[in-house]
Amino acid sequence: xxxxxxxxxxxxxxxxxxxxxxxxxxxxxxxxxxxxxxxxxxxxxxxxxxxxxxxxxxxxxxxxxxxxxxxxxxxxxxxxxxxxxxxxxxxxxxxxxxxxxxxxxxxxxxxxxxxxxxxxxxxxxxxxxxxxxxxxxxxxxxxxxxxxxxxxxxxxxxxxxxxxxxxxxxxxxxxxxxxxxxxxxxxxxxxxxxxxxxxxxxxxxxxxxxxxxxxxxxxxxxxxxxxxxxxxxxxxxxxxxxxxxxxxxxxxxxxxxxxxxxxxxxxxxxxxxxxxxxxxxxxxxxxx
Amino acid sequence: xxxxxxxxxxxxxxxxxxxxxxxxxxxxxxxxxxxxxxxxxxxxxxxxxxxxxxxxxxxxxxxxxxxxxxxxxxxxxxxxxxxxxxxxxxxxxxxxxx
Numbered sequence: 001x002x003x004x005x006x007x008x009x010x011x012x013x014x015x016x017x018x019x020x021x022x023x024x025x026x027x028x029x030x031x032x033x034x035x036x037x038x039x040x041x042x043x044x045x046x047x048x049x050x051x052x053x054x055x056x057x058x059x060x061x062x063x064x065x066x067x068x069x070x071x072x073x074x075x076x077x078x079x080x081x082x083x084x085x086x087x088x089x090x091x092x093x094x095x096x097x098x099x100x101x102x103x104x105x106x107x108x109x110x111x112x113x114x115x116x117x118x119x120x121x122x123x124x125x126x127x128x129x130x131x132x133x134x135x136x137x138x139x140x141x142x143x144x145x146x147x148x149x150x151x152x153x154x155x156x157x158x159x160x161x162x163x164x165x166x167x168x169x170x171x172x173x174x175x176x177x178x179x180x181x182x183x184x185x186x187x188x189x190x191x192x193x194x195x196x197x198x199x200x201x202x203x204x205x206x207x208x209x210x211x212x213x214x215x216x217x218x219x220x221x222x223x224x225x226x227x228x229x230x231x232x233x234x235x236x237x238x239x240x241x242x243x244x245x246x247x248x249x250x251x252x253x254x255x256x257x258x259x260x261x262x263x264x265x266x267x268x269x270x271x272x273x274x275x276x277x278x279x280x281x282x283x284x285x286x287x288x
Numbered sequence: 289x290x291x292x293x294x295x296x297x298x299x300x301x302x303x304x305x306x307x308x309x310x311x312x313x314x315x316x317x318x319x320x321x322x323x324x325x326x327x328x329x330x331x332x333x334x335x336x337x338x339x340x341x342x343x344x345x346x347x348x349x350x351x352x353x354x355x356x357x358x359x360x361x362x363x364x365x366x367x368x369x370x371x372x373x374x375x376x377x378x379x380x381x382x383x384x385x386x
Contacts, residue, residue: 015362016303043372043379044297047365050385055361077379084382115382 003027003283004149004190005219005235006228007064011036012045018052024225025232025286028062033078034093042074046081053085064089064125070103079104083111083122089148094156095126096133101143108146123148125192129156134176137183147189151221152180154194167204170211181216190218199224209234237281248278291349295373298366305358307370310350317341317348323355336360340367343384349374 008026010017012033021029031052037045053063065087067078082090092104101124108122124146128134134157141150154173158164163172177193184191193212196205209231212220219235222228237245247265252275255263263270294310312318319341321333333355340363341351351367358366364385372380 015358015365016301019303019359019361044366044369047368047385048362050382051361051365054386080382084385 001279001283002062003218003235003280003286004062004192005284006222006231007151007192007219008222008225008228009036009066009195012049013037013041015048018048019055019057021225022055022057022061024228026061026222026225026228027219028064028089029058030064030066030091030221031087032066033074033081034066034068042068042078046078050081050085053082053087062088064091066091066093066127069094070100070107076107079107080111083108083117084115086117087122089123089125091125091127091151093127093153094129094133095140095150096130097136098139098143101126101140101147105144105146120146122146125149125151127151127153128176128180129153130160131157133157134179137180138186141183141187141189147187149190149192149218150180150184151192152176152194153221155197168207170208177212177215177217185216191216193217193220195221195223196227197223199226202230206230206234232284232286235284237284241281242285245278245281248274249282252278289344289346289371289375289377291346291371291374292376293374295370297369297373298362300354300356302356303358303362304356305363305366306354306356307366308350308352308354309370309374311374312348312350315348317346317351319351319353321353321355323353323357325355325357332360333363336363337367340364341371344368344371344380346371 004027006026007028007030008021009030009032010021012031031049033045033049049065065082067082067090068074109119112119124144126140128137128150141147157176158172166172181191196208198204205227213235220231248270251265251270252263291309291311296308298304298306300306319337323333368380368385
């Protein structure tokens with residue numbers, strides 16, 4: 001199991017950041033062609049992202065490209081570059097309905113055929129940034145077998161909801177977080193919590209990480225490299241959790257080797273959810 | 289691909305480069321490179337630029353590159369962007385990029 005805790009945003013028009021983001025060891029790196037790139041630099045950023053996708057430094061990091069919406073003049077051009085460059089994942093911003101994903105999927109399938117790539121190799125993430133998106137989260141999450149995650153984007157969502165961030169326990173995001181997370185879990189895909197905008201406020205960031213972790217999010221979208229290590233440390237298991245997880249996996253493997261259907265540890269039955277949880281714990285060991 | 293007008297792409301920030309393209313009347317392709325690392329990497333930078341222009345079938349015009357220590361991938365990208373802008377072209381064929 002590979003962890004998907006940190007998705008680090010990298011502006012698509014910044015060569016220095018595009019070629020160095022790997023050193024922070026995020027689980028996923030997201031080359032951004034959308035909000036981080038001004039309209040007059042979209043064309044140039046597309047070339048940079050295309051070539052950055054083939055940098056050897058990213059071979060062990062999931063490479064995500066955030067495209068512009070398909071109904072913009074940039075969306076399809078961005079998508080062509082992402083698919084041609086063999087991005088692992090395309091992240092669609094402002095996803096309001098399952099139809100947005102189905103439309104994206106049709107274009108991805110067409111492009112994979114055009115470039116001679118295996119159909120289905122490009123995965124999808126939907127970013128949910130509106131009340132409609134939250135309400136439609138489950139149908140979005142299940143709209144395509146290519147879907148691997150949904151991500152809640154807080155800023156646009158809260159504008160749509162006519163409110164703003166409060167800090168603290170953030171009641172204004174509770175419904176959206178719970179809904180998006182339930183949709184992801186029901187669809188058996190991952191869920192990313194909102195990005196935290198104040199990069200100098202470690203305390204606020206970690207408070208929000210704890211909320212996301214406790215709710216059950218896989219991780220967060222990150223807008224600054226220094227947030228990667230903070231997040232990984234917050235998600236890292238304790239010694240006790242780690243020890244227990246190792247023993248669970250060892251017991252499961254031993255039972256499998258011996259052809260036993262039933263696994264027990266310390267006299268207690270271990271069922272598949274327990275094994276899955278142990279795998280999740282082990283996947284979160286690596287810190288940046 | 290023919291360069292029809294002046295165009296630039298890139299920046300003068302570290303790890304980037306600024307590429308200026310313009311048409312010329314001589315029928316030749318003139319490439320001028322300025323770089324802080326010309327002594328160490330001049331040949332490599334030249335090779336990447338020539339290769340990129342070749343794939344785009346740019347055979348005449350003026351190309352001025354101000355390099356700030358960019359990696360090969362950024363050099364390719366900025367040259368391609370400048371040529372696309374200067375040729376007032378529709379998007380380049382993706383087959384020509386790699």
